[in-house]
Amino acid sequence: MTSTADQDAHPEVTEISDLTEGLLRPERATAVRAHIAECELCADVQTSLEEIRGLLGTLPGPQRMPADIAGRIDAALAAEAVLAATEPDVPRGTPTPVHVPRGTSSAPEGHAAAPTGPGRTGRARRWRRGLIAVASSVAVVGLGVVLYQAGGNGISSSNNDSASSAKKADAAADPIAAQVQRLLRDKAVSPESAKPNSPMLSGPGVSGGDSTKQPPNPAVPTVPECVLKATQRTDPPVAAGPESFRGTDSYLVLLPHPGNSSLVDAFVVGASCTATSPGAVLYRNTYPR
Numbered sequence: 001m002t003s004t005a006d007q008d009a010h011p012e013v014t015e016i017s018d019l020t021e022g023l024l025r026p027e028r029a030t031a032v033r034a035h036i037a038e039c040e041l042c043a044d045v046q047t048s049l050e051e052i053r054g055l056l057g058t059l060p061g062p063q064r065m066p067a068d069i070a071g072r073i074d075a076a077l078a079a080e081a082v083l084a085a086t087e088p089d090v091p092r093g094t095p096t097p098v099h100v101p102r103g104t105s106s107a108p109e110g111h112a113a114a115p116t117g118p119g120r121t122g123r124a125r126r127w128r129r130g131l132i133a134v135a136s137s138v139a140v141v142g143l144g145v146v147l148y149q150a151g152g153n154g155i156s157s158s159n160n161d162s163a164s165s166a167k168k169a170d171a172a173a174d175p176i177a178a179q180v181q182r183l184l185r186d187k188a189v190s191p192e193s194a195k196p197n198s199p200m201l202s203g204p205g206v207s208g209g210d211s212t213k214q215p216p217n218p219a220v221p222t223v224p225e226c227v228l229k230a231t232q233r234t235d236p237p238v239a240a241g242p243e244s245f246r247g248t249d250s251y252l253v254l255l256p257h258p259g260n261s262s263l264v265d266a267f268v269v270g271a272s273c274t275a276t277s278p279g280a281v282l283y284r285n286t287y288p289r
Helices: 004-008 011-023 026-038 040-059 069-086 120-188 223-232
Strands: 239-245 248-256 263-270 281-288
Touching: 011 026, 011 069, 026 040, 040 120, 040 239, 069 120, 120 239, 120 248, 120 263, 120 281, 223 248, 223 263, 239 263
Parallel strands: none
Antiparallel strands: 239 248, 248 263, 263 281
C-alpha cells in the first residue's frame, strides 16, 4: 500500500515523460523509476505515455516530436503549473469548511469531520490537469501531422493533375491550330466566294444539297450549306476546307471573331449532314490570325 509520503512525492507528468524519453539525469531517473515500481498510479501514467508514444511512432514522417512543438507543450505545461500554484492548499489538520444550517451538526456525535491530507487535494488536481494537458497536446500534434501530410499530398496531386490536363489539352489542340494556320495562309476560301447564298454554300456530292454551279476558282473547296448552318452564324467564312477530325470526315470552317478582327473562330463540323439536318459541331475554338 502506497504511503502518504509516497503520494506527496509523486513525480510530475513531465518527469515521467522525460524518463520514458531518457532525458532525466541518472540519479533522478533512478529515484523516479523506483517510485513508479511502487506506485500503481504513476505506473499507469507511464504506460499511457508509452502507448501515446507508440501511436505517434506509427504516423508517417519524423519519429521524434519537432523542437518547436515540444517547446509549445512545455510552455503550456508551465502556464498550467503557474495557474495551479495560485490555488490555495488546505493546511495540515485544518478541516474543510462546510456550510451547515443552524442547529445541525456536520457529523454524527463523537465523530469529527475528516481532515484532508497535507496539500493532497491541490496536488492531485494539478497532477491530473498536467496529465490531461499532455494527452490533449499529444493528440492535437498527431492530428495536425496527419492533416498536414494529407493536405500536402492532396495539393501536390491536384497540381500534377492540372499540369497533365493542360499538356493533354495543348497536345489535342495543336493539330487543329496547325490546320487553322494553313487555311489562313492558303486562303482556300476567298471573301467573294464565301458570301451567303453563293454557289459555295452547296455543292455536288452532298446528300440533300442542291447542285449548283461550281465557283470560278477550282482550287476553292465546296462547303455544304448544312455545314455552315451548324455554326449558327451568317457571316461569310474567312477560310474553310475538309478535315479529318479524330477519324471522322468533317469540315474546318473559319469565321471572323465578333469584335476582334485579329481573331478567327474555328468550327469543326461533321460532313455527314443533309439539307434538312444540320451538321454536328465536333470542336470549336478561337485562334489568332
